[in-house]
Amino acid sequence: xxxxxxxxxxxxxxxxxxxxxxxxxxxxxxxxxxxxxxxxxxxxxxxxxxxxxxxxxxxxxxxxxxxxxxxxxxxxxxxxxxxxxxxxxxxxxxxxxxxxxxxxxxxxxxxxxxxxxxxxxxxxxxxxxxxxxxxxxxxxxxxxxxxxxxxxxxxxxxxxxxxxxx
Numbered sequence: 546x547x548x549x550x551x552x553x554x555x556x557x558x559x560x561x562x563x564x565x566x567x568x569x570x571x572x573x574x575x576x577x578x579x580x581x582x583x584x585x586x587x588x589x590x591x592x593x594x595x596x597x598x599x600x601x602x603x604x605x606x607x608x609x610x611x612x613x614x615x616x617x618x619x620x621x622x623x624x625x626x627x628x629x630x631x632x633x634x635x636x637x638x639x640x641x642x643x644x645x646x647x648x649x650x651x652x653x654x655x656x657x658x659x660x661x662x663x664x665x666x667x668x669x670x671x672x673x674x675x676x677x678x679x680x681x682x683x684x685x686x687x688x689x690x691x692x693x694x695x696x697x698x699x700x701x702x703x704x705x706x707x708x709x710x711x
Contacts, residue, residue, distance in 0.1 A: 550708035551628070557701045558625040561646075561694045565621040568687045568694075569614045572657075573597045576683015595681060606660050617653040617691060620646045624698070636709055643705065647698045654691030661685040 575596035582589050600607035624646045627639050661684040 550704055553704050554701060555628055557697050557704070558621075558628060561650075561697050561701075562621040562625045564690050564694045564697075565617045565650075568653075568690045569618055571683050571687050571690075572610050572614060575599075576681055576686070578681040578683075595683075606663075609656055609660060613653040613656050613687075613691075616649050617694075620649040621694070624701075640702070640706065643698060643702045647695050647702070650691050650695035650698055654688045654695060657684050657688030657691060661688060 573596075575594035577592060578595045580591045582591070597607075597610075600610070602608070624642055627642055661681060
């Protein structure tokens with residue numbers, strides 16, 4: 546019974562670690578973005594990658610990305626390393642770690658989704674006679690991946706609680 550639960554827990558925690566690492570790569574290596582603009586009744590589109598080297602650190606978004614990457618990856622790493630604990634105190638501590646992981650994954654996912662919907666106000670300048678429509682799908686994807694990692698952490702919580710606590 547414990548071996549099967551161990552395999553499930555290890556698998557879930559390794560998957561969440563991989564998801565947070567891949568999300569960090571998506572954020573840093575530059576998700577693709579497209580700008581659709583209309584200026585003086587001329588419609589145009591410009592698509593490019595938005596690498597971390599192009600971040601404008603005068604805005605809050607790059608700092609939020611940095612916090613999201615550090616919190617998300619560190620919590621997944623701590624959760625993955627805390628797989629085998631023997632005492633009851635450490636088992637309860639592991640449950641608390643899972644709670645924090647769920648909260649951090651939700652925070653990271655919602656932050657990335659918020660940045661996705663707030664891109665025109667934070668990254669690009671828009672004059673009064675220019676209409677911009679900016680889409681950075683990588684940030685939305687990163688937010689969705691973090692929400693999926695939170696769902697996996699909830700599944701991890703139920704498996705751990707049922708097999709080790711009760």
